[in-house]
Amino acid sequence: MLHVFGHTNPDTDAISAALVYANLLSRQGVAAQAFRLGELNFETQFVLKELGLEAPSLLPELPAGAAVALVDHNESAQSTANLAQLDVQRVVDHHKLGDLTTAAPPYLRFEPVGCTGTILLKLHREANLSVEPREAKLMLSAILSDTLHFRSPTTTPEDREAAAFLAPIAGIQNVEEYALAMFAAKSDLGNTPADTLLKMDYKVFPFGDPVKPHQWGIGVIETTNPGYVFGRQAELLAAMDTAKANDDLNGVLLSVVDILNGTNRTLVLSATEEKVLQEVFGVSTHGQVADLGQRISRKKQIVPALEKYFAPES
Amino acid sequence: MLHVFGHTNPDTDAISAALVYANLLSRQGVAAQAFRLGELNFETQFVLKELGLEAPSLLPELPAGAAVALVDHNESAQSTANLAQLDVQRVVDHHKLGDLTTAAPPYLRFEPVGCTGTILLKLHREANLSVEPREAKLMLSAILSDTLHFRSPTTTPEDREAAAFLAPIAGIQNVEEYALAMFAAKSDLGNTPADTLLKMDYKVFPFGDPVKPHQWGIGVIETTNPGYVFGRQAELLAAMDTAKANDDLNGVLLSVVDILNGTNRTLVLSATEEKVLQEVFGVSTHGQVADLGQRISRKKQIVPALEKYFAPES
Incomplete structure (x- = not known):
C-alpha cells in the first residue's frame, strides 16, 4: 500500500x-x-x-x-x-x-x-x-x-x-x-501560542556555502487581519529569539502578508536581519518591522534574493 | 533556446x-x-x-x-x-x-x-x-x-x-x-576498434559505501552475431584490462547479449570478477566467459544484484 x-x-x-x-x-x-x-x-x-x-x-x-x-x-x-x-x-x-x-x-x-x-x-x-x-x-x-x-x-x-x-x-x-x-x-488565529504562529508556515533555508551555510528561518503568516498579528508582536519576537537560539540560526524573519492588499510587513529580530534586508531590498526597519511592499511570495521574491546575496563569489 | x-x-x-x-x-x-x-x-x-x-x-x-x-x-x-x-x-x-x-x-x-x-x-x-x-x-x-x-x-x-x-x-x-x-x-561492427566496442554502451557504477565505492565498469554489446564478438575476445579482454587500469576500477565486465536468443554470455577479466559472478549469480567462468543465461538487462538484472552484494551491512 x-x-x-x-x-x-x-x-x-x-x-x-x-x-x-x-x-x-x-x-x-x-x-x-x-x-x-x-x-x-x-x-x-x-x-x-x-x-x-x-x-x-x-x-x-x-x-x-x-x-x-x-x-x-x-x-x-x-x-x-x-x-x-x-x-x-x-x-x-x-x-x-x-x-x-x-x-x-x-x-x-x-x-x-x-x-x-x-x-x-x-x-x-x-x-x-x-x-x-x-x-x-x-x-x-x-x-x-x-x-x-x-x-x-x-x-x-x-x-x-x-x-x-x-x-x-x-x-x-x-x-x-x-x-x-x-x-x-485562516486569519482567525484565536489563542494560538506565538511559537505555533511562527512555525505554522515556516522553513529553514541554508544560504551560501553549502558546507558552512547561513541558516535562516523564515515564517509567513498570510492573513486578512494583520492588525491581530501585530497586536502580538512582542510575543512573536520572543518566539523568534527562542527559535534562533535553539536552532543555532543566523537569521529569523516572520513575514506578515496582508492577503487582501497584497502587501508584506516583516518582523525583524535584530540588527543582523535589519542590515541584510536593507542591503538586499533597500528597505529600512522601524520598530522591528520592515515594509517589504508587494513581495508576498517567499518562494519567488524573498528566498531567491537572499540566496543571491549570500552566494559565494565565484 | x-x-x-x-x-x-x-x-x-x-x-x-x-x-x-x-x-x-x-x-x-x-x-x-x-x-x-x-x-x-x-x-x-x-x-x-x-x-x-x-x-x-x-x-x-x-x-x-x-x-x-x-x-x-x-x-x-x-x-x-x-x-x-x-x-x-x-x-x-x-x-x-x-x-x-x-x-x-x-x-x-x-x-x-x-x-x-x-x-x-x-x-x-x-x-x-x-x-x-x-x-x-x-x-x-x-x-x-x-x-x-x-x-x-x-x-x-x-x-x-x-x-x-x-x-x-x-x-x-x-x-x-x-x-x-x-x-x-547494430551487429555489423566491421573494423570497429576493440576499445570502441567496449565503450559503445558502457557505464561505470559505484557499488557499496558511497564514500569509498567499488567502481565497476560494465559494457553491453547487443548483437545478432555473437560469434563475431567472441572472435575478437582477446582484443576485447585487452581493452577491458586497459580500462580497469586507466580508470582505477575494481571490476570490468562486458556482456555480449544475443538479441535473438535472449541470452547473455559475459567476458570476465580476472579472478576478482569471476568470484563475484560466482557468489552473486552462482555461475562459473570458463575460458574467461560466464554464461549469465537470460539475464539480458543490465539495468534490471545485473546492476541491482551487484548493488545488493556490495551494499554495506546496516
Whole structure:
C-alpha cells in the first residue's frame, strides 16, 4: 500500500493533494492512502469541514523500504524523518528539485505552476477520469490557497484555468466569496501560542556555502487581519529569539502578508536581519518591522534574493 | 533556446528522444534544438539513414546558466561535463533519479517504462498533437531498440501499446522485419576498434559505501552475431584490462547479449570478477566467459544484484 503525503507544517495544498492523489491512484487500481505530517492549519480545517471530511491520519513511522508517494514537496528537510530509507515511487510537485534520489525508476510529475492541485487536475484529464465534486473542491481550495486567489506572483494561466474549470463542479458559484471565507478562517488565529504562529508556515533555508551555510528561518503568516498579528508582536519576537537560539540560526524573519492588499510587513529580530534586508531590498526597519511592499511570495521574491546575496563569489 | 540532449555514448533512444522532444517543444512554442553527446552507434545511424535525417550536432560547451532539457538520463555522470552549472528546465526519463537538483521548479516527467519514446508518445497525446510519420518512426525505433523488440524484462504493456500505435503511422507493416534490420545494422561492427566496442554502451557504477565505492565498469554489446564478438575476445579482454587500469576500477565486465536468443554470455577479466559472478549469480567462468543465461538487462538484472552484494551491512 502506497503512503501518500505532503510536507511537514501542512498547508491546504499539502493535505488536499494527498487526499486527491490517493483517491486518483485508487481509481486507477493502485492501492494508496493519504496521510499528513503535522497538525492542520485553520484554513485547511475549514475546507475539510465544508466537505464533511475527516483529516487524514498522521503518518506513522514507516519501516525501511515502505512504498511512498510525495506530493507538494520533495526535499528530505520538509518530509518524514527517515525518507532516505523509504521507497519513493511517485512524486507530484511544483517546487525545485532538491536532494531526492530513488532506487528504481519512479513516476515523477513536476510542473512550474502555482499549485499541486493544478497538476492533479491534469492527471485526471489525461487519464480520462471525471472529477468528482469532492475532489474538485479540494483542488480548487488548494489553488486559491497557494495563489492567494491569484494574487501571488507564483500564479500561472494554468492555475486560473484549472480554478475556472473546477468551481462549477465543486458547486461554488462565487469563488471570491469562498476564497474570502477560507482566508477569514485562516486569519482567525484565536489563542494560538506565538511559537505555533511562527512555525505554522515556516522553513529553514541554508544560504551560501553549502558546507558552512547561513541558516535562516523564515515564517509567513498570510492573513486578512494583520492588525491581530501585530497586536502580538512582542510575543512573536520572543518566539523568534527562542527559535534562533535553539536552532543555532543566523537569521529569523516572520513575514506578515496582508492577503487582501497584497502587501508584506516583516518582523525583524535584530540588527543582523535589519542590515541584510536593507542591503538586499533597500528597505529600512522601524520598530522591528520592515515594509517589504508587494513581495508576498517567499518562494519567488524573498528566498531567491537572499540566496543571491549570500552566494559565494565565484 | 533550450538545448535538448540524451546521455553520453548515445543509443537510439537517446538520439530519438532528443529529436522528438525538441520537435514537440517547438510545436508547443518553446524554442528548442536537439544535440548529441557522442558518436552514433550503427543502429542509430541506420535509423537516421532510413529517415533521410542528419544526426543532431554535437553539444558545444555551454556557458553557465544555459537552459537545457535532458532526455533518457538524469545523472551527472552520464551527462555533459558541466551539468551542475546549467539550468535544467525539463527532464523526460525512465531511469532512477540520481544526483540531479534544479534551481527553480522544473518540468519533470519520469515513468518506469521500457523507453523514453513511450513517454514522448504520451506527451503528444496529452497535448492533442498529431504524431508525424518521422516522429513515429523515431519513437518506434527507440522502443524496439531499448526493449530488444519486447524481449527485455524492462518491457511494459505501455511499450507494446505504443509500438502498435506508432507502426502504421511510421509506415512500417512488418515490425519484426524492421527490428531485425535495426539489429543487423547494430551487429555489423566491421573494423570497429576493440576499445570502441567496449565503450559503445558502457557505464561505470559505484557499488557499496558511497564514500569509498567499488567502481565497476560494465559494457553491453547487443548483437545478432555473437560469434563475431567472441572472435575478437582477446582484443576485447585487452581493452577491458586497459580500462580497469586507466580508470582505477575494481571490476570490468562486458556482456555480449544475443538479441535473438535472449541470452547473455559475459567476458570476465580476472579472478576478482569471476568470484563475484560466482557468489552473486552462482555461475562459473570458463575460458574467461560466464554464461549469465537470460539475464539480458543490465539495468534490471545485473546492476541491482551487484548493488545488493556490495551494499554495506546496516
